[in-house]
Amino acid sequence: MRGGKAVWILLGLALYAxxxxxxxxxxxxxxxxxxxxxxxxRLIMTYxxxxxxxxxxxxxxxxxxxxxxxxxxxxxxxxxxxVLAVFPFAILFIVPVFGMTTATVIALFMSMAWSIVFGVIxxxxxxxxxxxxxxxxxxxxxxxxxxxxxxxSIYPPLIAGSILSFGSGWYFLxxxxxxxxxxxxxxxxxxxxxxxxxxxxxxxxxxxxxGLMTIAIVVLSIHHLVWKRLDQNSKQARFLNLHFGYEKxxxxxxxxxxxxxxxxxxxxxxxxxxxxxxLFKFNPTVYIIxxxxxxxxxxxxxxxxxxxxxxxxxEVLLFLLLSxxxxxxxxxxxFILAVLAGxxxxxxxxxxxxxxxxxDVMQSIPAIAYFPTLFLLLVSVVPVxxxxxxxxxxxxxxxxxxxxxFNIIEAVEHLPHDINEIADLYDIEGVAYIKNILxxxxxxxxxxxxxxxxxxxxxxxxxxxYVTYAGKVYSTPGLGSAMNYATINVGNTPxxxxxxxxxxxxxxxxxxxxxxxxxNRASKYVLEDE
Amino acid sequence: MEVRNxxxxxxxxxxxxxxxxxxxxxxxxxEFVAIIGPSGCGKSTLLRMLxxxxxPSAGAVLFHGQFIPEPNPRISMVFQNFALLPWxxxxxxxxxxxxxxxxxxxxxxxxxxxxxxxxxxxNFERHYPGELSGGMKQRVGIxxxxxxxxxxxxxxxxxxxxxxxxxxxxxxxxxxxxxEKRVNDTYVLVTHLVExxxxxxxxxxxxxxxxxxxIAKLKIDLPRPRFxxxxxxxxxxxxxxxxxxxxxxxxxxx
Numbered sequence: 001m002r003g004g005k006a007v008w009i010l011l012g013l014a015l016y017a018x019x020x021x022x023x024x025x026x027x028x029x030x031x032x033x034x035x036x037x038x039x040x041x042r043l044i045m046t047y048x049x050x051x052x053x054x055x056x057x058x059x060x061x062x063x064x065x066x067x068x069x070x071x072x073x074x075x076x077x078x079x080x081x082x083v084l085a086v087f088p089f090a091i092l093f094i095v096p097v098f099g100m101t102t103a104t105v106i107a108l109f110m111s112m113a114w115s116i117v118f119g120v121i122x123x124x125x126x127x128x129x130x131x132x133x134x135x136x137x138x139x140x141x142x143x144x145x146x147x148x149x150x151x152x153s154i155y156p157p158l159i160a161g162s163i164l165s166f167g168s169g170w171y172f173l174x175x176x177x178x179x180x181x182x183x184x185x186x187x188x189x190x191x192x193x194x195x196x197x198x199x200x201x202x203x204x205x206x207x208x209x210x211g212l213m214t215i216a217i218v219v220l221s222i223h224h225l226v227w228k229r230l231d232q233n234s235k236q237a238r239f240l241n242l243h244f245g246y247e248k249x250x251x252x253x254x255x256x257x258x259x260x261x262x263x264x265x266x267x268x269x270x271x272x273x274x275x276x277x278x279l280f281k282f283n284p285t286v287y288i289i290x291x292x293x294x295x296x297x298x299x300x301x302x303x304x305x306x307x308x309x310x311x312x313x314x315e316v317l318l319f320l321l322l323s324x325x326x327x328x329x330x331x332x333x334x335f336i337l338a339v340l341a342g343x344x345x346x347x348x349x350x351x352x353x354x355x356x357x358x359x360d361v362m363q364s365i366p367a368i369a370y371f372p373t374l375f376l377l378l379v380s381v382v383p384v385x386x387x388x389x390x391x392x393x394x395x396x397x398x399x400x401x402x403x404x405x406f407n408i409i410e411a412v413e414h415l416p417h418d419i420n421e422i423a424d425l426y427d428i429e430g431v432a433y434i435k436n437i438l439x440x441x442x443x444x445x446x447x448x449x450x451x452x453x454x455x456x457x458x459x460x461x462x463x464x465x466y467v468t469y470a471g472k473v474y475s476t477p478g479l480g481s482a483m484n485y486a487t488i489n490v491g492n493t494p495x496x497x498x499x500x501x502x503x504x505x506x507x508x509x510x511x512x513x514x515x516x517x518x519x520n521r522a523s524k525y526v527l528e529d530e
Numbered sequence: 531m532e533v534r535n536x537x538x539x540x541x542x543x544x545x546x547x548x549x550x551x552x553x554x555x556x557x558x559x560x561e562f563v564a565i566i567g568p569s570g571c572g573k574s575t576l577l578r579m580l581x582x583x584x585x586p587s588a589g590a591v592l593f594h595g596q597f598i599p600e601p602n603p604r605i606s607m608v609f610q611n612f613a614l615l616p617w618x619x620x621x622x623x624x625x626x627x628x629x630x631x632x633x634x635x636x637x638x639x640x641x642x643x644x645x646x647x648x649x650x651x652x653n654f655e656r657h658y659p660g661e662l663s664g665g666m667k668q669r670v671g672i673x674x675x676x677x678x679x680x681x682x683x684x685x686x687x688x689x690x691x692x693x694x695x696x697x698x699x700x701x702x703x704x705x706x707x708x709x710e711k712r713v714n715d716t717y718v719l720v721t722h723l724v725e726x727x728x729x730x731x732x733x734x735x736x737x738x739x740x741x742x743x744x745i746a747k748l749k750i751d752l753p754r755p756r757f758x759x760x761x762x763x764x765x766x767x768x769x770x771x772x773x774x775x776x777x778x779x780x781x782x783x784x
Contacts, residue, residue: 128611128613130610130613131613131615133607133613134613136581136582138629149615238616
């Protein structure tokens with residue numbers, strides 16, 4: 001196994017050297033190490049800001065009931081706003097005053113902060129009652145309580161949230177280093193800039209590949225050298241190991257299955273999903289007030305800016321339906337693939353050897369980064385009118401797949417042994433196993449994975465419907481392409497605001513009416529512990 | 531310590547629900563008291579009020595004639611689920627309880643060492659709770675609770691998470707500790723095990739299920755140490771007496 005790994009790594013590096021050689025003619029390729037360091041330092045800086053924010057706000061919101069009732073819904077609204085759509089506003093309002101770096105950090109913050117802060121909140125709220133009582137009895141108050149009880153308690157969800165945060169950070173970093181608004185392009189030198197240059201400016205496949213492989217190498221190295229170790233450290237019996245839907249997704253390593261075959265001491269695990277559900281059960285008042293304020297503000301901005309919205313309401317509705325059905329279609333594919341992969345991983349352990357390394361490398365590259373490359377490859381095979389929608393759905397699907405898959409894997413890992421023993425005993429295999437055991441047992445994980453997947457989907461729709469490749473624009477109608485058109489071609493802020501508002505409202509309504517209900521139902525499916 | 535006409539209500543979906551109604555108790559200094567009742571009789575809620583972790587809806591809980599608005603350093607507690615911090619070693623867990631006590635660090639060390647020796651865990655002081663058995667964890671819990679030198683020790687079903695063999699062993703140790711310490715240390719044990727109550731307590735309060743009320747107060751006059759006699763006829767007469775009282779009131783819930 002070890003030797004096999006080394007062979008793979010060597011093969012990968014040889015391929016990388018070849019790609020670099022091919023892309024060497026472009027002067028920017030020689031700057032790749034500098035770009036990698038520049039991007040990484042931006043990411044690390046933002047991460048520490050998010051960490052400070054997450055700890056301060058998360059602990060406060062979780063420990064103070066009243067503050068939490070207001071802060072948690074606001075955080076939920078904030079995280080529902082598609083980050084990619086916020087970038088033009090960052091450009092518009094922040095760049096002129098504070099410069100491009102600040103704008104990028106703020107945009108990145110908008111994508112990285114949530115999984116950390118929700119991890120912290122879930123962690124604090126999951127501290128068992130008897131620990132509170134113990135602390136009170138022995139006089140641990142305020143800072144002593146935070147230091148001795150709270151901080152160690154939230155360590156595992158904090159690490160898991162950080163891994164997720166870093167994953168989405170990479171995703172948006174690619175987008176944030178190269179932003180077009182109207183006729184102007186803003187950029188910051190980094191890997192995202194290099195990739196955009198490769199596809200938009202030079203339209204060179206080797207350069208794109210060089211960028212993608214560099215990202216994959218940096219992401220994988222950081223993951224294996226830093227996050228994986230911290231993650232394993234946090235899984236020791238010395239910490240409260242809770243399982244939250246929130247921590248899983250984009251960047252969680254697949255190695256858990258290999259390395260934690262045994263049942264760990266999972267403190268109070270039964271209630272873990274419950275905490276995720278509780279996070280979503282707040283008073284709707286704050287939502288209604290926030291929506292009302294957004295509505296009024298949206299109208300005021302639209303009116304005072306005077307430029308007028310370029311799309312009539314019916315067209316916007318059509319865009320919304322088109323985008324939503326694209327996301328739904330991608331979701332169905334992702335769902336089926338994830339369930340199948342989950343099945344193979346549990347019931348046919350041999351497939352792990354092939355599936356895991358592939359998934360590990362694939363999920364390390366942000367979908368947004370390979371989209372232009374994927375598009376280029378597709379249109380070289382099929383006509384553009386077919387290639388564009390297919391590429392769009394493929395991009396959405398690959399983004400969603402990881403959320404689903406990693407949630408499933410985490411849940412599978414904690415499937416009580418007796419359930420699989422029942423399956424073996426009564427010879428339940430294949431479709432019957434998927435239908436009667438896998439899906440019901442995975443139901444809570446599937447729902448949390450789906451929520452994350454849809455959240456990612458709404459973001460990806462913005463880039464998946466509109467591609468500029470070699471100076472030419474390819475698009476397919478939908479909310480995302482409309483946003484891009486409003487931003488890139490005409491620089492129309494009211495339209496952008498209106499589209500952003502429509503999208504955010506849709507996300508919030510879906511969360512409220514679809515996902516929250518499913519979560520409530522899922523809470524009844526949570527498997528009891530031994 | 532005194533519980534005077536205490537009631538506790540919770541607001542549920544169907545309005546107010548009484549967890550405890552008009553409960554009165556009196557604990558003498560140095561007494562070993564057991565509060566026994568089926569699940570849902572509010573005995574743990576009562577213990578939380580004695581600890582100052584919760585407040586009665588009506589009536590008063592008094593300690594030396596004073597209310598207990600917050601946990602009092604003279605009142606300590608042993609928890610059903612041990613409540614040890616898993617990221618701290620055995621010794622650190624004990625020292626954490628002594629954190630707020632005003633005394634030199636060496637003195638705290640000394641106390642911790644002494645108590646850990648007493649419960650037979652001196653060689654495990656650098657272990658983490660995750661590396662210990664349930665019985666060992668609860669011995670840490672007991673050492674920690676006693677380290678603050680409390681006047682009142684509250685025990686919330688302390689042995690119910692352990693197997694019976696370990697539990698028996700720990701009961702014996704607990705009795706030894708109670709007897710060798712100062713005469714006026716009060717222990718209050720909450721349990722649902724009749725034999726445990728008879729084995730340990732001087733006084734047994736029997737509570738009825740929802741709403742929790744005191745249905746009997748019994749003195750156990752068996753001679754101490756009781757371990758030698760705990761299979762005797764007299765012992766089982768006491769057990770039967772409590773059992774029959776509990777049974778008489780159990781049909782309320784059905």
